[in-house]
Amino acid sequence: MKITKKIINKIEGEATLKIHKKNHFIEFVEIEFWQYRGIEKYLQNRHFMDALVINPRVCGICGHSHLLATAKAIENAFGIKPTEKARILRDITTGLEIIQNHIKWFYVTLFPTQIKDQSYILKALNLSSYVSKIIALIAGQFPHNSYIIPGGVTCDLTNLDILKVETMLKKLKDEIFNIMDQEGNSEDLEKFFENLPKNIGKSLNRFLVLGDNLYFSKNGSVKKIKEKKTTSLYSNVLYEDKFYEVGPLARNINNPLIKKVYDSYSDSIYTRIFARIYEMNLIMNFLLKEIKNLDVCEPSYIKPTVKNSQGLSVVEAPRGSLVHKVEIENEKIKSYEIIVPTQFNLSNGTKENPSAAQAALIGEKEEYLDSIFKCFDVCAVCVSH
């Protein structure tokens, strides 16, 4: 057996893999993250509202989900809920962030592991910038806005704005359906698998959903998760002492079409990628329904009553369940804790008890490593918070 070290980049940030292999087959992979930025400490003693500006900077690609998680954690600490109007707007912008992330992940991150063709990157960036524009109409800008605040949202849209957003959503739906149609047909997905088997990268078959934003429903309780230190600069995350897979496949496994793919290919690389792309269609349909219920006359924001308390929130972010925990005392942050989806999927377990990404790699040919690893849509930037 030989162990080689490999730094994986061209993901969000970088991961270090120690690959145990025998005759070009992967026996086991140790996962390490060697970056640390200290955001949780940075928040201490600041006003709780400052977290709404700092936390999106955890991540340049999925920072909007961190914003939602922050606002919700503070709302839970104060025991308040936003108005229906604010909730719908939050669903639209965070739903669009998921779509934006998936487009870039599929064409910019994953595609080049098989097909190095710049036209796909241009296609992705043109489309993802259109998605950003829709978010910006509501949130002011993308990335790094702070329009979601405890008690609601900062914007006060007119019907004129909302109609414009709706028109753009409809156009976006057509573009998304061109990538994969309602029946799950996708030219680009088939192209990606031209020289790659569909049944590799099978993992744990254990799925976890802890957030219930958008149309997602939970299958577990966040109280049952535990963090455990690893030898590198991050913590493993376990649920009832077991590793689970979080993300688009986990939260859409009960969709009839995705279930059908799962029944044929199990939780392989193909099913995982299929679920991620098809999720864009499901979110589009959901948002186009939701926007019809927007009532501009409802208040955008209701000022919360501040109190000393703790709050916990979970949102389904692009890569899976994202957990934020805040403790507030005299309007200041006493402690803050963040657990990101990549920690669940890319925990560093053992050969006997591997995490989702490790399990997917064990027993596979080394030449498939890059594609299998990246099919989990790794966000090392988030891990290094």
Added chain:
Amino acid sequence: MLLKPKIIWIDAVGCNGCSHSFFNKPEISSFFENFELLYHPLLYTEDLKIQECDVLIVEGALKANFSRLGYDLNSLITELFLKAEKIIALGTCAVYGGIFGNGLMFEKEQKGKFYKCRDKIINIPGCPIHPEWLSYVLDMIRLDRYIPLDEFNRPLEIFTYTSHMGCTRNEYFEWKIDAENFGTKEGCLFYYQGCQGPFTHSSCNKILWNEVNSKPRAGTPCFGCTEASFPKKNLFKTETFMGIPANIPLGVSKRAYLTLSGIAKSLINDRLNKKLIECKNENNKKNN
């Protein structure tokens, strides 16, 4: 004119937000046509080699004992810095340090590690940067045109403005009418909500974000993210001194500002002192 300038784009300590913001650039294909990307942290390129380049873009802050691609980050940047013709410090992290570390030319307002080599550096602060800002600087380098800079090596064509300029809430600022709360079309966010627009160097309300909007237009205060002090404490609260904003608009004496405010406040603008649109729920429901 340089034919296809070679770019190395390196991610120091940050969030990749400047890269993702740049990806929103309209007509991004022109970037790929006009420049050769030797390395980028996200886009497909060759592996990083320490080599000469026309433009080194550093995104993110410097930090001791931080590993990047198997190198020590600060040594890696020093090596690349010495081999590059021009350096763009991209984003507030790379310019001033921001949340995560130290900038190239500055550590907050103080002189930084590469201050002595400032002739090679162009600073584009912002958290994140606006895609048009970077495009402008890159194109000017490619066309070999002179880029006028201020004393912080920021391009004047971007940073001579304040983010207040062009804000749709300007009328409320003129008449000193504050926003009573978040989530309203009406009112200026400078008096209570912490808006730093009048003293922040940036063109956010001139060159709009994603071509359509800005934070203050969406009811969010400007957080001064292009400045060395970013992120200040109490970002959603205006610091006051005896009831008056502690930081006043750039270029005005405190006395002049107070005189003008006093007069504007005493002259009531009836139109702006009420809701712009009185909303009636029933009517709106019917429309739906």
